[in-house]
Amino acid sequence: MEEPGKLKRALIDSSAGAISGGISRTVTSPLDVIKIRFQVQLEPTSSWALLRKDLAAAASAPSKYTGMFQATKDILKEEGVQGFWRGNVPALLMVMPYTAIQFTVLHKLKTFVSGSSKTENHINLSPYLSYVSGALAGCAATVGSYPFDLLRTILASQGEPKVYPTMRSAFIDIVRTRGFQGLYSGLSPTLVEIIPYAGLQFGTYDTFKRWAMALNHRFSNAAAEDNISSFQLFLCGLAAGTCAKLVCHPLDVVKKRFQIEGLQRHPRYGARVEHRAYRNMLDAMQRIMRLEGWAGLYKGIIPSTVKAAPAGAVTFVAYELTSDWLESTFS
Secondary structure, eight states: OHHHHHHHHHHHHHHHHHHHHHHHHHHTHHHHHHHHHHHTOOSOOSHHHHTOTTOHHHHHSOOSOOSHHHHHHHHHHHHOGGGGGTTHHHHHHHHHHHHHHHHHHHHHHHHHHHSOOOHHHHTTSOHHHHHHHHHHHHHHHHHHHHHHHHHHHHHHHOOSSOSOSSHHHHHHHHHHHHOGGGGGTTHHHHHHHHHHHHHHHHHHHHHHHHHHHHHHHHHOSSSOOOOOOHHHHHHHHHHHHHHHHHHHHHHHHHHHHHHHTTOOOOGGGOOOOOTTOOSSHHHHHHHHHHHHOGGGGGTTHHHHHHHHHHHHHHHHHHHHHHHHHHHHHOO
């Protein structure tokens, strides 16, 4: 009698994860597009960096994007509103299986370590187990959905005129120039990034939820108040997403460079990352710091942080609400 219950729980987790991921990705796509444009631009992305004479990139060519508002205006003017949702199809194809796998594996791990499949019992897990469960779930989800992440980056990084008009054309060029293993270019820094990122995101989310429950209990007249409002869930997700993004952003920049390495890029968007420009992840970080300064590792940090907060909040709130709705519907 236990197996049908486990299957039902897995379906609820995967469905809620896929729906919440799709909603979050679509809502925050404009910020993600701006972030990617900054991350793949070899030239400086801020006005103050252009004034620094010690950066070779600043002297070599003018920068296409030099600030978040300037980038927003340029994209809107040159590509229209649809430019902010460039690459959203592969993004959805990536994020829906990603979040479905992530939340399903996360629930399985928490069930294993807590000895209970009930979500309300998982809040009592130690912070250490919450971090480890989140990191392992993130790794599993990354490997399962990575090729779509690669295609998303490539399509979102191009402007007008398009180098790759469709997802299919980008896929064919990647396979032709890099082989099928090219679909996993940048996987190593991604996994190195996702372990602390997912661990921090889920670990801090559970920590903030425990704090919210403690506050509810303290200021409620009831003997115990374990219910958390949607607004509190939103704040917990917002704080968790922000903390994780600030710590892990440099690794995300390195990942994006590996993803577009050697691929075509229109000259108006600046220099392209040449094929085999970086020997490995460490070499990439060293080269970026040497040619672009420390600021190079934090290109896109403003739209990334602005995006991470609502993205984390929307994902967690949508997941919790969708999960509760599915559970009540099919109970």
